[in-house]
Amino acid sequence: xxxMTQSPATLSVSPGERATLSCRASQSLSSNLxxxxxxxxQAPRLLIYDASTRATGVPARFxxxxxxxxxxxxxxxxxxxxxxxxxxxxxxxxxxxxGLGTKLEIK
Amino acid sequence: xxxxxxxxxxxxxxxxxxRLSCAASGFTFSTYWMHWVRKAPGxxxxxxxxxxxxxxxxxxxxxxxxxFTMSRDNAKNTLYLQMNSLRAEDxxxxxxxxxxxxxxxxxxxxxxxxxxx
Numbered sequence: 001x002x003x004m005t006q007s008p009a010t011l012s013v014s015p016g017e018r019a020t021l022s023c024r025a026s027q028s029l030s031s032n033l034x035x036x037x038x039x040x041x042q043a044p045r046l047l048i049y050d051a052s053t054r055a056t057g058v059p060a061r062f063x064x065x066x067x068x069x070x071x072x073x074x075x076x077x078x079x080x081x082x083x084x085x086x087x088x089x090x091x092x093x094x095x096x097x098x099g100l101g102t103k104l105e106i107k
Numbered sequence: 108x109x110x111x112x113x114x115x116x117x118x119x120x121x122x123x124x125x126r127l128s129c130a131a132s133g134f135t136f137s138t139y140w141m142h143w144v145r146k147a148p149g150x151x152x153x154x155x156x157x158x159x160x161x162x163x164x165x166x167x168x169x170x171x172x173x174x175f176t177m178s179r180d181n182a183k184n185t186l187y188l189q190m191n192s193l194r195a196e197d198x199x200x201x202x203x204x205x206x207x208x209x210x211x212x213x214x215x216x217x218x219x220x221x222x223x224x
Contacts, residue, residue, distance in 0.1 A: 034210030036152075043202060043214035044144075044152060050209055087152050091210060095168055096142075100151040 002026050002090050006099035012107040015078050021102045023071040023088035032092035035064055035073045038101075039084045047086075048073065078104075109133040109213045111203050116218030123193050123222070129186035129203030129215055137161070137181040140206040143188050145199035146217075153199075156188065157206070171197075193222045 003026040013019045035048040046055045048064035061076040083106050088099045115127040143155040156167045156177040165177045176189040186203050200219050204211035
């Protein structure tokens with residue numbers, strides 16, 4: 001099973017600033033990685049797939065990068081609605097696994 | 108508009124059973140793999156099970172294999188998760204999700220399962 005490690009566990013950032021979230025895989029995924037956002041009481045929402053492709057309707061301030069074992073989600077200018085928990089997920093091999101999440105909170 | 112609506116959650120005693128349903132609409136249900144994912148209180152997302160398009164193949168996480176059974180009825184556009192021998196650690200919100208081969212692009216709002224005496 002591929003283990004996904006996200007860091008940091010919690011990230012405090014001020015609105016308007018840039019946030020950088022990391023995800024590391026225990027083995028190479030090529031680019032088979034997705035990012036999700038989840039707000040309390042809501043379903044997860046797909047943000048990024050194939051490591052760097054924005055899903056339909058996702059604002060351009062969200063960008064993904066990386067390949068192999070190291071991946072990054074960057075939010076260029078944080079809006080109030082962006083404060084939530086972010087998960088990475090690998091779909092390179094079964095079982096598909098998620099990271100434990102990064103909580104992005106208002107500083 | 109794609110919609111996934113879960114139901115069937117509730118409070119159950121350890122060792123008990125529940126059957127979750129996920130009603131799908133707004134897309135051709137029979138052409139997608141589907142999944143169940145759960146989120147325990149204070150924990151992250153955990154993949155539970157998947158089913159192929161015609162229901163002939165299923166895969167389960169080690170933690171639920173032998174206790175949970177996933178199925179689908181393409182005529183009714185509905186996904187199911189039969190959960191037996193429930194444990195306290197199965198307490199979670201259970202989501203159904205649609206697989207687009209590059210992630211899960213649509214999710215239901217979830218149904219809460221609480222296993223407690």
